[in-house]
Amino acid sequence: MTFLLAQLLLHPERVLELDNAQLNVLLSQGRNSRLLGSLAFEMQRVGADTQLPQIVDRHFQSARLIYEKQKQDLSYDSEKVRLALDSVGQKLVLLKGAAYILGGLPVGRGRYITDIDIIVPKDRIDEAERTLIAFDWEAADIDPYDDHYYRTWGHEIPPLTNLKRETTLDVHHNILPPTAGPNVDASLLFEQLIEVKPGIYTLSWKDMVIHSATHLFHEGEFHHGLRDLWDLDRMLRDFSARDPRFWGGLLPRAEQLQLTGSLFHGLNYANQVFETPVPAHILEEASSWSRALRKPLMDFLFLRALRPNHPQSRLRHTDLALNLLYFRSHYLRMPLHLLLPHLAKKAWMRRIKKNGAA
Amino acid sequence: MQLLHHLAADEFKERLSRGDIPLRIGPYVYNLQSNVPSVVTGIETLYADFQLAKPGEFIDYNVTLECSGILGRLRGEAKFIFDNNSPFDPIPKGQAYAFLEWGMNWCVSLHTNEYLKLHAGAVSRADFAVIMPGLPGAGKSTLCAALGLSGWRVLSDEHAMIPPNTTEVIPLSRPVSLKNESIDVIKSFSSAAIFGPVSKETHKGVVAHMKADLQPDSHDAKSLQARAMVFPRYSKDDPQQLTRRRRTDSFILAAYHSFNYSLLCDAGFEAMKTLIENVDCYDLVYHDLEWALMAMDQLPELQSGQ
Amino acid sequence: MKWRAHSPGRLYDADESTVVYFDSHSGDTHLLSDFAGCIMQTLTRQPMTTEELVRALTPSFEPDDTSDLSDLVTGVLEELVTLDILKKT
Numbered sequence: 001m002t003f004l005l006a007q008l009l010l011h012p013e014r015v016l017e018l019d020n021a022q023l024n025v026l027l028s029q030g031r032n033s034r035l036l037g038s039l040a041f042e043m044q045r046v047g048a049d050t051q052l053p054q055i056v057d058r059h060f061q062s063a064r065l066i067y068e069k070q071k072q073d074l075s076y077d078s079e080k081v082r083l084a085l086d087s088v089g090q091k092l093v094l095l096k097g098a099a100y101i102l103g104g105l106p107v108g109r110g111r112y113i114t115d116i117d118i119i120v121p122k123d124r125i126d127e128a129e130r131t132l133i134a135f136d137w138e139a140a141d142i143d144p145y146d147d148h149y150y151r152t153w154g155h156e157i158p159p160l161t162n163l164k165r166e167t168t169l170d171v172h173h174n175i176l177p178p179t180a181g182p183n184v185d186a187s188l189l190f191e192q193l194i195e196v197k198p199g200i201y202t203l204s205w206k207d208m209v210i211h212s213a214t215h216l217f218h219e220g221e222f223h224h225g226l227r228d229l230w231d232l233d234r235m236l237r238d239f240s241a242r243d244p245r246f247w248g249g250l251l252p253r254a255e256q257l258q259l260t261g262s263l264f265h266g267l268n269y270a271n272q273v274f275e276t277p278v279p280a281h282i283l284e285e286a287s288s289w290s291r292a293l294r295k296p297l298m299d300f301l302f303l304r305a306l307r308p309n310h311p312q313s314r315l316r317h318t319d320l321a322l323n324l325l326y327f328r329s330h331y332l333r334m335p336l337h338l339l340l341p342h343l344a345k346k347a348w349m350r351r352i353k354k355n356g357a358a
Numbered sequence: 359m360q361l362l363h364h365l366a367a368d369e370f371k372e373r374l375s376r377g378d379i380p381l382r383i384g385p386y387v388y389n390l391q392s393n394v395p396s397v398v399t400g401i402e403t404l405y406a407d408f409q410l411a412k413p414g415e416f417i418d419y420n421v422t423l424e425c426s427g428i429l430g431r432l433r434g435e436a437k438f439i440f441d442n443n444s445p446f447d448p449i450p451k452g453q454a455y456a457f458l459e460w461g462m463n464w465c466v467s468l469h470t471n472e473y474l475k476l477h478a479g480a481v482s483r484a485d486f487a488v489i490m491p492g493l494p495g496a497g498k499s500t501l502c503a504a505l506g507l508s509g510w511r512v513l514s515d516e517h518a519m520i521p522p523n524t525t526e527v528i529p530l531s532r533p534v535s536l537k538n539e540s541i542d543v544i545k546s547f548s549s550a551a552i553f554g555p556v557s558k559e560t561h562k563g564v565v566a567h568m569k570a571d572l573q574p575d576s577h578d579a580k581s582l583q584a585r586a587m588v589f590p591r592y593s594k595d596d597p598q599q600l601t602r603r604r605r606t607d608s609f610i611l612a613a614y615h616s617f618n619y620s621l622l623c624d625a626g627f628e629a630m631k632t633l634i635e636n637v638d639c640y641d642l643v644y645h646d647l648e649w650a651l652m653a654m655d656q657l658p659e660l661q662s663g664q
Numbered sequence: 665m666k667w668r669a670h671s672p673g674r675l676y677d678a679d680e681s682t683v684v685y686f687d688s689h690s691g692d693t694h695l696l697s698d699f700a701g702c703i704m705q706t707l708t709r710q711p712m713t714t715e716e717l718v719r720a721l722t723p724s725f726e727p728d729d730t731s732d733l734s735d736l737v738t739g740v741l742e743e744l745v746t747l748d749i750l751k752k753t
Binding site for chain 2: 019020021023024028031032053055056058059061062065066068069072
Binding site: 609610 | 684
């Protein structure tokens, strides 16, 4: 399982061995997968960037600049969110990219984010929404069907936007929707929070890894698939190096949260794509959670979807694979009888909008 | 040095269809690919005097404008592809050329940050470069086109690129984009104007592009010193005038109409400050193109007189 | 209670009636009156109370004008707080 971007992320010093055509492909794959920032920081870490010709390096410099600006904006915006939540005695608990960056984790270096994701207790989400709106965050102008979907079947309220800052805030109350099979007790997450800055919290390391794996394999947003897998790889390497008890606690925690299937897939595919050193006994134990018969199909689906969307790395049948995965992810989130009307309605709405614009 | 028009017509079409037309455009190399007839003709006409990069040279941006699949062909739709992504919805073939140009703008607008990038035209005569921020509806492109037809060099119609902490402008010359009435205005202004394909019913109305590399030094890569910043404003009713304007609000307006002023944070502020401190800023209100050209011609004397 | 700038900030003063102020804390750029710019420059050097600020600014103004300087200063300071360039500590 090798393609240029994955190889270079793992061995950034090899960028000096690439010819111009390969460099062009690498930049293209990097932009495509939203990993150019991460790659640019890896190259800087090993000092490879200063040895590249300026006409090439300016693209990596640009990627790092974009990340730095994002990080500054994130610091500012998250402080505003913290103040708003604090006014009603709620904690700011960050998820995903925002957590990695403000948590100062290696996985956060160069990581691009589009929104700020936070989680609040389900019984306090209305209060959180009201408070944020009072503090200059606005509810999204989305059609009532999508609004209903978010609130009834999703695990988040519709996105809030700060119009002046153009920042989007996604407020979750769980890391999986209630209509999905596994029933996650979100209160367990709140029991093990880490305070990374005064008043700013993230999930525990194990929970961050489990959430990342869950997000990847349940959300259906595969254009970020490779990026999410890289997140997993970075976190697994970092956390296992810094915490000798990390591996021992990971599977039991996944069982406690009832998210073992996703975690297995995450460990397995990170290991296949990024050579993540997952201890053999862990992989073995985790694989018992995934029914053996389904594995070849899962491999076909996931390995194809996780490559960058670039001719040089896209295998045949990728579009089919992506469509199947999209369907699978929706299926995982909602029982079938609820699923079909939802998908059908969305397609109908798309067509109407298109005609309306013509 | 090989220029696009040195290629035989058949070789050009074949290479373009396969994606082997690497053009040097300002400090970047764009590799073009297209099988849409209007786009092929447009590139052949408007980029005839652009340099081809040598084989094996580093390519910054791969840009494709193609008819997509059987359904796409039946529906008369084309796709713009950058980095093997289609950021835009399928495009009616009649607008394909406009989307090629917008797409090429988009590459620079989003992805390059080694310069402070203003949304502005830039023109020069002798060693005197003028930056013209493009407030919407102000007639910046019309003025750029007229200047380009009157002995001025068009450094750029869309992106004024300034290396930080300098007052230099980096040439990034491409065809000037004109809309609706401006197309006829420029056609009447000079019969020497050469246009590419006309795109109708775009979200901006009718769009066409004018060949703007008409000077012997149009493709010189050297940067030039900016000496003035002119904010043009077309107005049928207001009296025509060229007047000095304050630096601090010119700063704000230029920053507002910049692609990456905010992105560059402190460095952006310093870059804009260095620029504005060292160029004189003007408002140019006009309704008569000839008058506007005369006013622009007087700028170097106005400056040295101070 | 002192007034404090959120960040060191950068100022472009072209000897006009307005100045450009860049606030690195928010990433925002503002066009301020030269009076507000003067206040920002003073507070960037060190946080001050309203009285200390008025005393620091008084030398720049003709004696006749300083009678309501304190009110003027407070008004501007409150505005700068809404712009999130300053905070009260």
